[in-house]
Amino acid sequence: MVENDIFRALADPTRRLIFEKLASGGMNASALREGIGVSQPAISQHLGVLRDARLVREERRGRFVHYEVDPDGVALIAGWLAKYRAYWPARMDALRGVLKEMDP
Amino acid sequence: MVENDIFRALADPTRRLIFEKLASGGMNASALREGIGVSQPAISQHLGVLRDARLVREERRGRFVHYEVDPDGVALIAGWLAKYRAYWPARMDALRGVLKEMDP
C-alpha cells in the first residue's frame, strides 16, 4: 500500500534527516552521508526505502547517483492529509497563511 | 520529538485504521474495536500511542472513554508538510481545489 510505504519511510528519524537534507537541494549519496553518522550501506538502504515510497527519485550520473525529492510522495502525503481537512481549522492559523500564498 | 511520535504512530496500518475510523466520528474504545481484528488490549495500546502523538484525545464518560481526532496532531503534520511546499506544484492539481475551497 502506498500510504503504508510513505509513513513507514518517514517514521525513522535518520530517513527524515536524509529527506530534509535532500529537500534543500539534490545531491549524491556520498555527499548525503556527511553529517549523518551511519555507514554507506545504511544510507543506501535508507535511500531505497525512500525511493520505494516515492519520496525520493534517483538519476545515474556516471559513477555517482544523484538523488532528489520526488514531488509525487509529497503530493501523496498532502492528499492523505486533505481527507482530514475537517479538523484543520482549529489551530491552523499559521498554515492558513501558507495556503493563501500558494493559491493565487 | 513531536514529529517522530506522529510519524511513528501513523506508520502502523492498524493505527491508521483506528485514526481514520475516528476521523469519521468520535466513539469509545469498544465501538472502535469492531471490524478491527485485534484484542481489546491491543486497541488500548494503539490508542495510547495515538494519544501521545496528539493525533487523538480522550474524554472519560462514565464507564466509557470517548475518543476523537485531536486537531493538534493534524495541524502538526500540515506544518511539517508546509516546509516542503516548494515541491507541491508539480502534481497538486487535485489538492489545489481543496485548498481554495477551505480558504474563502
Place this chain on the structure above:
DNA sequence: GCCAAACATAAGCCGATACTTATGAGTCGC
C-alpha cells in the same frame, strides 16, 4: 585492461514493537 571510486546487495545481530493472555482499576445497575 586494471585499479580505485561510488553505490548496491547479502547476511547476521540486536533492540524495538505489535501482538497475545492474564490481571488490575474504575464505574454502573441492581
Place this chain on the structure above:
DNA sequence: GCGACTCATAAGTATCGGCTTATGTTTGGC
C-alpha cells in the same frame, strides 16, 4: 456491596527493522 462491564497495565513472545561488516557491480581515469 457485588457482579458485570469498560478500559488500562503487566508480562511474555515472535516478528520486524535498522545497523553493522563483507562482498558484488558498475563506472571513470590512467
